[in-house]
Amino acid sequence: MASAQTYTPIATQTIGSAVATVTFNSIPQTYTDLVLICNPEGSASGNGIILNVNGDFGSNYSDTMLRANGSAASSVRQTNNSCANISNLSGLPTASFGTYETHFMNYSNSSIYKTILSRGSNADSGGGVDVIVNFWRNTNAITTILVSTTGGNFMTGSMFTLYGIAAA
Amino acid sequence: MIIPGILASGVSGHLGGNYYSIATQTVGAGGVSSVTFSSIPQTFTHLQIRLAILTSSGTPDFAFTFNGDNGNNYDFHGIEGSGSGVNGGNSGTNRANMPIAVGGNASTVPSVAILDVLDYTSTSKTKPMRSLLGYDGNGVGYAMIRSGLWYTTPVAITSITATVSAGTVNQYSSIALYGVK
Numbered sequence: 001m002a003s004a005q006t007y008t009p010i011a012t013q014t015i016g017s018a019v020a021t022v023t024f025n026s027i028p029q030t031y032t033d034l035v036l037i038c039n040p041e042g043s044a045s046g047n048g049i050i051l052n053v054n055g056d057f058g059s060n061y062s063d064t065m066l067r068a069n070g071s072a073a074s075s076v077r078q079t080n081n082s083c084a085n086i087s088n089l090s091g092l093p094t095a096s097f098g099t100y101e102t103h104f105m106n107y108s109n110s111s112i113y114k115t116i117l118s119r120g121s122n123a124d125s126g127g128g129v130d131v132i133v134n135f136w137r138n139t140n141a142i143t144t145i146l147v148s149t150t151g152g153n154f155m156t157g158s159m160f161t162l163y164g165i166a167a168a
Numbered sequence: 169m170i171i172p173g174i175l176a177s178g179v180s181g182h183l184g185g186n187y188y189s190i191a192t193q194t195v196g197a198g199g200v201s202s203v204t205f206s207s208i209p210q211t212f213t214h215l216q217i218r219l220a221i222l223t224s225s226g227t228p229d230f231a232f233t234f235n236g237d238n239g240n241n242y243d244f245h246g247i248e249g250s251g252s253g254v255n256g257g258n259s260g261t262n263r264a265n266m267p268i269a270v271g272g273n274a275s276t277v278p279s280v281a282i283l284d285v286l287d288y289t290s291t292s293k294t295k296p297m298r299s300l301l302g303y304d305g306n307g308v309g310y311a312m313i314r315s316g317l318w319y320t321t322p323v324a325i326t327s328i329t330a331t332v333s334a335g336t337v338n339q340y341s342s343i344a345l346y347g348v349k
Contacts (some may be wrong), residue, residue, distance in 0.1 A: 003209060003347060007187035032192070033218060033346060062306035066249025066313075075249030079307050105220040105280045112340045115220060115278040119300060119313075131249070131311045133302035135277065165218070167192035167344040 001038045004168060007035075012161040017152035017155035018043055024145045029106075031164030034104040037144065038120075039159040044152030049092050049100060051116070052146045053136060057082055060137045065089075069128035083148075084134035086118040092149055095122040097158065107142040114142065119138040185349075188212065192344040193347040198216035199224060199336030205345050206327040210289045212347030215325070217283040217345040220277050224335035231265035232283070232330045234295070234318050236283060242266045260274070268299055268318050268330070275338055288325040327336060 006106050008031070013022050027034065038049060059080040067088045078085070086102045100120035106112060117136040121127070147160060190212075193203040208215070221230060235240075241264035247256045248273040268281045283297035287293055302311040318325075330343060 003188040003190045003211075004189070005185050005248045006189045015302070019311055032342065062309075062326060064249060064251045064304045064309040066311040068249065068255065073247070073249075073254040075251055075254050075311070077251030077304075077307070077309070088184060102317065103218075104282070105218070105278065106340075106342060111343075112220075112222065112278055113276050113282045115303060117280050117282065117300060117302065122323050125298035131300060131302070131313055133280070133309055133311045135309070137306060151206065161286050165187075165346075166189055167194075167218075168187040 003168070006166040007110045008164045010161055010162045010164050012159065014154055015154050018155055020148060022154065024146040024162050026114055027143050027145065027162070028164060029048050029108045029141055030166065031108060032106060032167040033165040034107045034142070035163040035165060036102040036104070037161045037163070038086070038100040038102070038147065039097050040092060041155040041158055042094050043155055045094045045119040046090045047092045047149050047151040048085055048089045049087040050085055050150060051147050052083050052148070053142045054140055054144055056138065061134060063134045064134055065130060065132040067128055069126070082092050083138065084116055087120050088122065088128055088130045091120060091122045091128070091130060093122040096123045098122045101148055101152045104142055110139055110141045112139060113137050169269070178312065188347045190345045192342060195337050195339055195341040197339050199338045201336055202329055202331040203343050204327060204329040208326050208328065208345070209347065210324060212349055214289065214348040215285040215288050216348060218346065220278040220280045221341040221343065222251050222278055222338040223332060224228040224275065224338055226334055228332050229267040229335070230330055230332050230335040231266045231267040232328060234325045235323060235327055237320055238263050239320065241320040242316065242318055244310055244314050244316035248310050248312040250310050257330050266297070266318065268301060277303055277305040285325065291322055291324055293322050294320070
């Protein structure tokens with residue numbers, strides 16, 4: 001059974017001055033899955049990290065979220081949403097850099113809807129951990145990813161890296 | 169192009185050469201009820217299975233066995249968010265397999281999972297594993313974390329079979345096996 005190296009860095013963006021969005025364009029279609037590693041700090045508390053793919057801001061996203069804040073666990077669902085959530089709804093830390101790992105499964109397959117699997121943590125006081133399954137009701141291959149915050153900016157030093165995983 | 173606020177950006181090569189694609193099962197027209205990876209190389213330290221599957225109906229289990237072991241030698245614990253509540257649970261009595269993805273519930277809603285199997289070549293340790301999994305169908309779904317153990321007499325894992333408990337795994341589903349050095 002042969003094997004081949006993969007998990008390839010596609011692009012990295014490191015924030016030099018506060019920005020509201022980060023975009024990955026012209027994503028190669030030569031992989032099976034994408035992995036987006038976000039290490040952001042926000043400028044304003046009470047905000048989350050969201051995604052839009054292929055410039056789609058329509059009500060074509062939904063999610064199921066499992067989250068815990070150190071004292072309680074809960075689960076919420078959003079339907080017909082205008083973005084994907086990759087953090088708890090107020091998950092973007094402002095006193096530390098969070099860790100968010102998002103998997104775009106079968107992103108280049110143009111025959112199926114896309115399921116996006118995330119896990120993240122916010123180490124601020126009042127932060128927490130979460131697992132989120134997002135659903136994008138579109139069969140198009142994902143070619144662009146826009147990362148935003150629901151309020152404020154991503155601060156200096158925030159880092160965003162996109163990897164590609166190719167199946168044999 | 170200069171993007172305001174972006175200090176640096178770049179593209180580089182492989183991630184240290186430590187992550188390898190071993191094999192992929194992509195399901196064709198007609199679907200399948202099971203997939204098998206056999207003759208798994210013993211040259212890695214850990215295995216990772218990444219899957220996105222469509223199922224024909226209902227919410228079946230998609231369950232893994234190792235080395236053809238269908239005995240009651242599997243166990244798991246997990247926590248699940250259903251969208252309205254949180255449930256913690258375990259496999260109760262010993263199971264004959266390790267369930268990973270619990271149904272996409274429709275032919276258009278992929279159920280996804282990432283399963284890590286640690287130190288799979290060891291002949292002195294039982295095999296621990298963890299998984300991150302779920303699906304969302306715009307009003308139905310779950311998000312879940314599980315740990316698991318295949319606790320038969322320690323042997324290296326040389327084959328993995330995944331079987332759907334009802335119906336079939338449909339076209340466009342993929343189950344991919346990776347090795348981590």
